Amino acid sequence: MTTTPTFMDRHHFLLRRLHSLTGIVPIGMFLIAHLTTNSTIVWGAINTRAADPLRAADGVVQVGQAGERLARQVGTFQHEVAYINDMPFLVLIEITLWLSIAFHAVFGVMYARSGRSNTRRYAYQGNWRYTAQRWTGYIGLLFIIYHIGTLRWGWTFLQPNNEPWSHAHASSTLAAALRGHEGAWSIGGVFVAILYFTGVTSLIYHFANGVWTAAITWGLTVSEKAQKRWGYVCAGLGFALMGAGWSALAGFLALDYDAARSIEAALHGTPQESIMVQQDATETPHTPTMHITQANTPLTTEGGDN
Amino acid sequence: MSNTTTSIAQAGTRTVRFRIKRADGHKKNVRWEEYDVPVTSGSEGSGSANVISCLQHIAANPVTRHGERTTPITYDVGCLEEVCGSCTMLINGHVRQACSCLIDTCAPRDGDVITLEPMTKFPVIRDLWVDRARLFETLKRTSAWVPIDGTYHLGAGPMETPDEQQVRYKLSECMSCGCCLEACPQYLIEEDVENWDSAFVGAAVISQARYFNMHETGASTKKLRLDALSEAGGVSDCGNAQNCVKACPKEIPLTESIAAMGRAVTVHKIKQFFSGQ
Amino acid sequence: MAIPSSEQRVIVVGGGLAGLAGSIRVAEAGFAVDLFSLVPVKRSHSVCAQGGINACNEVARQQGYSEFEHFDETLYGGDFLQHQPPVFEMTHWAPKIIDLLDRMGVPFNRTDEAQRALRLFGGSLYKRTHFSGATTGQQLMYALDEQVRRYETQGRITKYEFWEFLRPVIDSDGKCIGIVAQDLRTMQVRSFRADAVVIATGGPGLVFGKSTNSVMCTGAAASRCYQHGVKYGNPEFIQVHPTAIPGADKLRLMSESARGEGGRVWVPAMKKNGEWTPHPTPGMAPRTVPVDERWYILEEKYPAYGNIVPRDIATREIFGVCRDGFGVGGGNMVYLDLTHKPKEELERKLGGILEIYRKFVGEDPTEVPMKIFPGVHYSMGGLWTQYTPAAEYERYESGEASIDNTRVWDPHKRPACGLDAHADNNMMTNIDGLFAFGEVNYQYHGGTRLGANALLSCIFDGLFCGQSVVQYVTRRAKNLVADRPQAVYDESVEGEHKKIAELMSRSGAENPYVIAKELGDVMTRESTVVKDEEGLNRALVCVSELNDRYAQMSLADTSGWSNQNLTWARAVGDMLILADPILRGGLARKESRGSHYRPDYPDRNDKDFLKTTIATFDPVTKQSMISYEEVETGLVKPRVRDYSKAKAKGAPTASNAPKKQSAPLGETVGTGSGGAS
Known part of the structure; x- marks a missing residue:
């Protein structure tokens, strides 16, 4: 009884609430933005202005074999990527996010390990949600590590296609990373695609359910009725994000690599070859500055025109 | 009559098998024993049989279904009307009070099995009796x-x-x-x-x-x-x-x-x- | 070994309402309390009490009710077998007890104005029963349990839960100086020292096999005191509750509050030539029975009180109609009907018991009338106790003074003719330092207990008479605990060890569970609602045979750890011993009074039997010796009990208040010639 309480015990409440908070801000907020951005690979089709830089004098977009629809999709996504990369203090934002994820993950694993799932005896819906919250947390964490590691930190050894993701070719290199090959699927790509599907689904569930439980934890929804109502809202949020996540995944998995490549090249106002040359160069993929500058050129020009 | 509990249960006397997880203390000599208990449906007998009345029956005839003499089951029990909380145990895997578990409802047919286990979140004193x-x-x-x-x-x-x-x-x-x-x-x-x-x-x-x-x-x-x-x-x-x-x-x-x-x-x-x- | 302590200590055996209230009072006075209970105290049998707790209140007072009226009703209901000063004190204390419980946070039902709601209860025409849903006992228990827990954190109460009381330790001066108890988990037997011991172990319902009581209500603790020389009072007065649901393991109580809230008792019947005859199809669906084929038995026979006649009367009527073939479906059941009441109101006021009925019968009592039958419920009798009347009682008793009506109506001006609050012997048994509180105490209820008076008497004992324990310890047991020789404790422990060893070594063919069942069957058959000489004698023979068989018993379990087989077998022996005074008391009481009904002596006989039955244990024959003691009736003169009419005589009622106010109550009160003791 007289043992001095541990750090965890002394700040029990604060840590618990920080854990809950970080899940929503910034992680959850970022998740929403990220999924929205990525789903533009599908929904970008309705963005007519995205293909404008590629429009010939007659108004027809013709880049290699690609039609206007693909140009809009790739164009929008490229624009979003560029926008993010262009944000001020991006490093700070990134570090905050990574620290939040690390905090949420470390404590989350600790908290998850403090319980023993018992869905076998008590197969209630709520109990399944509880258990799923823990499993999706674990899966989500592994997925995030893989996702950031491969696409942000360039752990290409974990990518079947070994090709780093490039900001300048956001859509095409991502599609290649997911499929494990530029064109057709590789065996490894199937696993990557499955991992992505599982990871994205897990994280969305984890977030939506987390928002629901957070409302109870913080005491926003007290009555059973309120909890139920908020449950519908969170389910709505979850399904909307699933729609975004799954469509993004489907969009990239089905992307025509070569066509996207040529669209991206055209957007930069650079012939395809020069990009290829650049890639052959020995610069590390960790330094995105070059790409950003290049990638932004035509778009900023376009922005300047307006 | 609209008696829901008795209408499901088979008429006449039937046998209900009890599988009971016994122990001499917490994690001490844990074993399963089985008993066959005759039960009369509530509409015919002197009132509905429940898990407690079956445990009382076993106490008066402590013989397993294989004919081995054993000791009466030790369990915690009090009011028998679900206001004292004593006889809480796992019945067919679910936690509940044994007194309000009517045999006609949870084992309506001849040969139905009822599993009894002590609660798992508290140390077992003996058999189904735990220390809360x-x-x-x-x-x-x-x-x-x-x-x-x-x-x-x-x-x-x-x-x-x-x-x-x-x-x-x-x-x-x-x-x-x-x-x-x-x-x-x-x-x-x-x-x-x-x-x-x-x-x-x-x-x-x-x-x-x-x-x-x-x-x-x-x-x-x-x-x-x-x-x-x-x-x-x-x-x-x-x-x-x-x-x-x-x-x-x-x-x-x-x-x-x-x-x-x-x-x-x-x-x-x-x-x-x-x-x- | 007892742990010597320099501190003055009190042992309380039993963690129900009386035990907890007593513990709180004694702890509050600064003494250490050791609280023993067979079960975690929160699970004590008091949680089964449903209906409520009686006390005069402002609304009833303005309608003409008073503490005095509550006192008078209690006596009238109990057929005047009570000593009157304790009842007088209890009823005058009742409002204070309600206030205290209210302060402790008991969620009493409320009126729209946020006042405490009241309901009607048996034996009264005034709403004077405070209630918390239909689980009042549970709520009161929890409130006291919480306060005890608070004292526990302060180190002033120590709980010994899952400990069984085996015997009082009595020294050579005849003083109780501790107890011997056994840990039901480790089976360790040891003694505990104390300056005073309070027995608050409830009633002996299990002597009757199936009853409304919890399984720990064997009466074994009372029996053990009785076997060690404590007198037992009025053993034959056993209350059979009119409305219980029969079950395979117990009879589940359907509170009197169901009738207090408007529940009606009826059976299907046909009226032929002005006489009711059994219904040709007694099993037909109750809601299809035409109104003129419903015999509302209590309303018809007792127009004034109707369904809220005292329990013994309702029980005999229900028992009677079933015997005469009117029972539902031809069996032993009548309807208790609430279906005419609004559902919402029923849920709010009776939710707890409706839930019990739904869970254990499977029907919804708001839709279908409940099927009920009487079941053994409460023992008015118990350990005999003494008291000291307050200063003025003697003047009233001798007729020198009489209760002045106007004074009685004002509780602040009430005469001091109840108990002496400063006495050190209130509710002390004939053994010095051994007190009996609650149901195990024979006081207050006489021939029948009125509904919702039990919770009151339990808490009153604990709080008021707890003060006597304090006085006793202060005045008569100073600094004794540590100095006492160990020998007497060791001897007592040795005695219990021997008893256990002897039980374990028995090797006959009999089984204690079977013996208990047969005891219950014979006691219920011969000694409950209707008793006669022949039946009681039959039962005595049967009990004696069971005693012989008990000696031929063997235990299926002889292990030394958590052996419930042993504790049950030991309790069965004590139950068999307690059955004897219950039967002999009934046999000797050749009259009918309250719940004691002898068709061979159908009338009340005040001349010979306005007396307390006292049973004393004879250690040689193991039988009881019956003697009698005069009852103190100095305040209200016993009158004929008739519930078919509203009260015509006695204390003022709303209907006759003006007349009564002008005339002193001398004609009925204060001129009694009850013997003093």
Whole structure:
């Protein structure tokens, strides 16, 4: 009884609430933005202005074999990527996010390990949600590590296609990373695609359910009725994000690599070859500055025109 | 007649098989024994048989179905009408009171099997009897009482509207049976008394804290309860599986109590942060 | 070994309402309390009490009710077998007890104005029963349990839960100086020292096999005191509750509050030539029975009180109609009908018992009338106790003074003719330092207990008479605990060890569970609602045979750990011993009074039997010796008990208040010639 309480015990409440908070801000907020951005690979089709830089004098977009629809999709996504990369203090934002994820993950694993799932005896819906919250947390964490590691930190050894993701070719290199090959699927790509599907689904569930439980934890929804109502809202949020996540995944998995490549090249106002040359160069993929500058050129020009 | 329980059950005398998990102490000589018990359906006999009356039958004839003489089953039992909470155990895997488990409902046909096990979140004393001392000890952590001045006559207590009374009454029906704790994935067995002060208190105790905070005089020690609930093992250890409210035989709105206490602790802590105390 | 302590200590055996209230009072006075209970105290049998707790209140007072009226009703209901001063004190204390419980946070039902709601209960025409849903006992228990827990954290009460009381330790001066108890988990037997011991172990319902009591209500603790020389009072007065649901393991109580809230008792019947005859199809669906084929038995026979006649009367009527073939479906059941009441109101006021009925019968009592039958419920009798009347009682008793009506109506001006609050012997048994509180105490209820008076008497004992324990310890047991020789404790422990060894070594063919069942069957058959000489003698023979068979018993379990087989077998022996005074008391009481009904002596006989039955244990024959003691009736003169009419005589009622106010109550009160003791 007289043992001095541990750090965890002394700040029990604060840590618990920080854990809950970080899940929503910034992680959850970022998740929403990220999924929205990525789903533009599908929904970008309705963005007519995205293909404008590629429009010939007659108004027809013709880049290699690609039609206007693909140009809009790739164009929008490229624009979003560029926008993010262009944000001020991006490093700070990134570090905050990574620290939040690390905090949420470390404590989350600790908290998850403090319980023993018992869905076998008590197969209630709520109990399944509880258990799923823990499993999706674990899966989500592994997925995030893989996702950031491969696409942000360039752990290409974990990518079947070994090709780093490039900001300048956001859509095409991502599609290649997911499929494990530029064109057709590789065996490894199937696993990557499955991992992505599982990871994205897990994280969305984890977030939506987390928002629901957070409302109870913080005491926003007290009555059973309120909890139920908020449950519908969170389910709505979850399904909307699933729609975004799954469509993004489907969009990239089905992307025509070569066509996207040529669209991206055209957007930069650079012939395809020069990009290829650049890639052959020995610069590390960790330094995105070059790409950003290049990638932004035509778009900023376009922005300047307006 | 619209008697639902008896209409399902087979008429006449039938045999119900009991599989009972026995032990001589916590994790000591754990074994399963099986008994065949004759049961008459409630509409014909002298009243509905329940798990307790079957255990009484076994006590009077302690012979397994294989004909081996054994000892009567040890179990905790009290009121037999589901208000004392004693006879809580796992019946066919689910936690509940044995007294209100009617054989006609849970084993309506000849040869049906009923499995009995002790609760898993408390140390076994013997067979189906467990020691729930931790539950009562935990009530002390949250000052689960109204701090009255003493028993001398000081007039009536605070007035209360019927609505408030109805909410408090429901919470006050908690009989500390432990069903909510047994079903809770966050509440784990803790044999070391030293750890009782930091292990999760569980839904029953959180709900009791709410009960006392709702009382005008009880609220004078609200701070003590909220402080206790904000510490390790407090309300934030809840994982929102919400099994508690499903398992509660008294249908106490435990999840609402948890949320209400979550809110109270949040407000309390924010106030404390800004006021410095 | 007892742990010597320099501190003055009190042992309380039993963690129900009486035990907890007593513990709180004694702890509050600054003494250490060791509280023993067979079960965690929160699970004590008091949680089964449903209906409520009686006390005069402002609304009833303004309608003409008073503490005095409550006192008078209690006596009238109990057929005047009570000593009057304790009842007088209890009823005058009742409002204070309600206030205290209210302060402790008991969620009493409320009126729209946030006042405490009241309901009607048996034996009264005034609403004077405070209630908390239909689980009042549970709510009161929890409130006291919480206060005890509070004292526990302060180190002033120590709980010994899952400990069984085996015997009082009595020294050579005849003083109780501790107890021997056994841990039901480890089976350790040891003695505990104390300056005073309070027995608050409830009633002996299990002597009757199936009853409304919890399984720990064997009466074994009372029996053990009785076997060690404590007198047992009025053993034959056993209350059979009119409305219980039969079950395979117990009879589940359907509170009197169901009738207090408007429930009606009826059976299907046909009226032929002005006489009711059994219904041709007694099993037909109750709601299809035409109104003129419903015999509302209590309303018809007792127009004034109707369904809220005292329990013994309702029980005999229900028992009677079933015997005469009117029972539902031809069996032993009548309807208790609430279906005419609004559902919402029923849920709010009776939710607890409706839930019990739904869970255990499977029907919804708000839709279908409940099927009920009487079941053994409460023992008015118990350990005999003494008291000291307050200063003025003697003047009233001798006829020198009489209760002045106007004074009685004002509780602050009540005469001091109840108990002496400063006495050190209130509710002390004939053994010095051994007190009996609650149901195990024979006081207050006489021939029949009125509904909702039990919770009152339990808490009153604990709070008021707890003060006597304090006085006793202060005045007569100062600094004794540590100095006492160990030998007497060791001897007592040795005695219990021997008893256990002897039980374990028995090797006959009999089984204690079977013996208990047969005891219950014979006791219920011969000594409950209707008793006669022949039947009681039959039962005595049967009990004696069971005693012989008990000696031929063997235990299926002889292990030394948590052996419930042993504890049950030991309790069965004590139950068999307690059955004897219950039967002999009934046999000797050749009259009918309250719940004691002898068709062979159908009338009340005040001349010979306005007396307490006292049973004393004869250690040689193991039988009881019956003697009688005069009852103190100095305040209200016994009158004929007739519930078919509203009260015509006695204390003022709303209907006759003006007339009564002008005339002193001398004609009925204060001129009694009850013997003093």
